[in-house]
Amino acid sequence: MNSAYHRRVAFPNELGISTSRQLQNTPSTQRPGLIVPVGSTEQHGPHLPLDTDTRIATAVSDVLAARLQACEDFSWMVAPAVAYGASGExxxxxxxxxxxxxxxxxxxxxxxxxACRWAARLVFLNGHGGNVAALRDAAALLRYEGRDAAWCSCVARDSDAHAGHTETSVLLHISPEVVRQDELVPGNRAPLTDLMPAMRRGGVAAVSSLGVLGDPTTATAEDGGRIFAEMVDGCVERVRRWTPDREGMLR
Incomplete structure (x- = not known):
């Protein structure tokens, strides 16, 4: 896996579709599902790029689509990522x-x-925690309007909060060339629940001058592969089950 994940400029061609006319002529019974990576453009410490969340969401979306192809009644396409999010903190x-x-x-x-004018189903694949409120609001309205839209996040067990072991390991797995390993420095390793009061008042800068919550110095590509696989497996399970709650989150 490599940085090609974040360079998508058009829908993939797994369906043999590369133009609007080809998609328009697809039988209604074969309309694709659409996966939309939703990321952010925000600081990730001195060692990770601003598009870290977008890279991860796009990489997970690509593998998710490939995995779903073999087990769904319809095919899935991956949209170009939404690369700006709610990152005020x-x-x-x-x-x-x-x-x-x-x-x-x-x-x-x-x-x-x-998109739902031609896509049978749509899932927003989220890579940034700050986007959750927007995803809930959007999906709830879309479902109220009768559109089969939902969302899920790229999550793994025992993850640290931001630009620490988890995200750095995943980037070492999918885009190792963008990780500035000479800039790896531990950040604030306190539990996020302890940091939230100060963060609500002053953002991440109030608790970490580096912008890092966690310890990236322990990151490895091997751990990144395990974490990435866990993210993909979780999304595959939730999308296949397709049981959105009232706010559109896939359970």
């Missing part, structure tokens, strides 16, 4: 671009309203 650091929860929710709603 990181605005104390240069490079972060946050569009906020209301704007992100509206973007996702309009995206799905349009």
């Amino acid at each position: 990181h605005e104390g650091f240069s490079g972060t671009i946050s569009i906020g929860t209301p704007a992100l929710a509206e973007l996702l709603v309009e995206f799905a309203r349009s």
Whole structure:
């Protein structure tokens, strides 16, 4: 796996579809499902790129689509990623671009309203925790409107919070060339629950001058492969089951 994951500029061609006309001529019984990676553009410490969340969401989406091809009644396509999210807690650091929860929710709603004119089903694949409120709002409205839209997140057990062991390991697995290993420095390793009061007042900068919550110095590509596989397996299970709650989250 490599950095090609984040360079998608068009829908993949697994279905033999590369133009609007080809998709329009697909029989209604063969309409594809659509996976939409949702990431962010935000600081990830001195060692990881601003598009870390987008890279992870896109990489998981690509493997998810391939896995679903073998077990679903219809095929899945992966959309170009939504690369800006709700990242206000990181605005104390240069490079972060946050569009906020209301704007992100509206973007996702309009995206799905349009895509659901030709896609049989749509799932937003989330790579950034700050996007959850927008995903809930958007999916709840879309489902109320009768669209078969839902969302799930790239999660793994025992993950640290931000730019630490978990994300650094996954990047070493999918995009090792972008990890600045000479800049690996431990961040604030306190439990996130202990940090939240200060973060609500002053963002991540209030608890970590590096922008790191966790310890990236322990990261390995081998751990990244295990964590990545866990993320994919969880998403495959939830998408196959397709039991969204009232806010569209897949259980």
